[in-house]
Amino acid sequence: AQSVAQPEDQVNVAEGNPLTVKCTYSVSGNPYLFWYVQYPNRGLQFLLKYITGDNLVKGSYGFEAEFNKSQTSFHLKKPSALVSDSALYFCAVRDPSGTYKYIFGTGTRLKVLA
């Protein structure tokens, strides 16, 4: 069965430091991977995606993610964290079996400390 795991419920990082939010996946076939961010009392907003091509993808607000096929990971990164990056982050994978389903991880709360 397809699945997505975000092993950390919360990540704390000091402002200005690099941040990493982890995601691993289990799918049969080529994965289509996404990161979303959710601010309080809002819907999810798209950050970036990997479909094919370069393993390093760049997205909104200075975020990037690295696709690693051998480790089945798609970790979200940012070189220098901002307090305004504090939010809930979700990794998701599109079911490659031909349906239109997307499978979400349980989310990681990022807290950037001033």
Next chain:
Amino acid sequence: NAGVTQTPKFQVLKTGQSMTLQCAQDMNHNSMYWYRQDPGMGLRLIYYSASEGTTDKGEVPNGYNVSRLNKREFSLRLESAAPSQTSVYFCAIILAGSSYNEQFFGPGTRLTVL
């Protein structure tokens, strides 16, 4: 969240009452989704509709029904609400162009069942 509207924003029901959550999109996209978000559970797919007139079950369809009568609207109905259905409900669409595109979310409906 321009383009995807959800009504109502908040709702309190008593156990056994029924209600319909409405979702409408003005972007002429085919695929629409209903998710529920619960703490520690991430987003779980309730139902989705790949195109007008078609609907399919997601991960947690029990206790819900959906209706996709036209391209713009996708409604979610609770026939007999239960406290376990207390959650935040999000409607989402896939942006046009490719089936590998990201989802675009509405602002959510916060439902409490007493």
